[in-house]
Amino acid sequence: MPVVTSPDGTRIGYQREGAGPSLILIDAAGHFRANSPLGELADLLTTDFTVYRYDRRGRGGSGDTPPYAPQREVEDLAALIAEADAPTALYGYSSGCLLALHAAAAGLDVRRLVLLEPPLNTDGDEAGQRAFTAHLGRLTGAEAVTFFLTEIGVPEHMISGMRDTPHWNAMVSVAHTLAYDSLLSAATGPAVLARVTTPTLVLHSAGSTGDLTEMAATTAGLLPAAERRGLPGEWHGVPAATLAPVLTEFLRRDATRQ
Known part of the structure; x- marks a missing residue:
């Protein structure tokens, strides 16, 4: 498995597939x-993009160097962007979106x-x-997962359906x-978003609850160049x-094949 090394010495595992402009998920x-x-999505994108998937620090094939700070994750992503021969596009899902926003706000070479x-x-x-955060940090294992999912609004029937599955055990x-x-x-608020001038597409699911749809709308409204x-x-x-x-239509608007 290939790795890149972050400035604090943390090794970040990743994989690369496909051909075309670079895209990090x-x-x-x-x-x-x-x-x-994201694996299924990556498979569908590799005909148009060189797709990079990686394990965020502390997960899977990546290391973890305490103490944690959001800036360390931005540095991890910067190391991967350098490996991907920037500029690159970023696709973020859920909290992965926040990291993508911080990366763009920090001036990393992100085109979309x-x-x-x-x-x-x-x-x-x-x-x-x-x-x-403090309470979450005091919990471990399944207790931490249950608390986190409940507090962020995952419906109870979905949490119940996850328990004792491979997905649950991995979490x-x-x-x-x-x-x-x-x-x-x-660490993510209006001041961060105001620094993101990168063209951005903000998506929401028609099947989501109003709080998620509203957060997507708020994000798009705070970004200088968003739809x-x-x-x-x-x-x-x-x-x-x-x-x-x-994704393909939006990301290829100004892309040149590498």
Whole structure:
């Protein structure tokens, strides 16, 4: 498995497939290459793009060097972008969107962004966010996963359906990284988005609840160069077969084949 090394020495595992302009896919909280819906999407995109998938730090084939900070994840992504022969496009799913936004705001060589339902919290409840992160950090394993999913609004019937499945067990294996996503969320606000001048497509699922749709709308409204679109899908998800042509059309508007 190829790796890149982040400035703090953390080794980040990744894979590369396809041909064309580079595109990096960024996973959501609790997800990594062996436990992700992005594999199916990647397969559909490799005819048009050189697709990079990687394990965010602390997950799968990547290392983890404490203490965590969102900037460390931006540095991880910068190392991968350098490996991908920038400029590159980024696709983020859920909390992966927040990392993509930080990367663009930090001035990394990103030419386009696509974000599926970024969990942007602009209610200003910093104390509540700190309490949530602190409590999450005290939990381990399945308790941490259950608490996190419940608090972010995953329907109870979906949580029940996940338990004792390979997907659930994989999330439990990286439960300590859920607090990382909480810290990333706390660090993402209007000031970050105002620095993102990259052309961005913000997507939401027609099957999602109003809070997720509203966060997508808020994100698009705060970005200087964004458009928004709804797609058919389930709660907090859109089928890969529906996503792939939308991503391809948006990302190829100004792309030149490498």
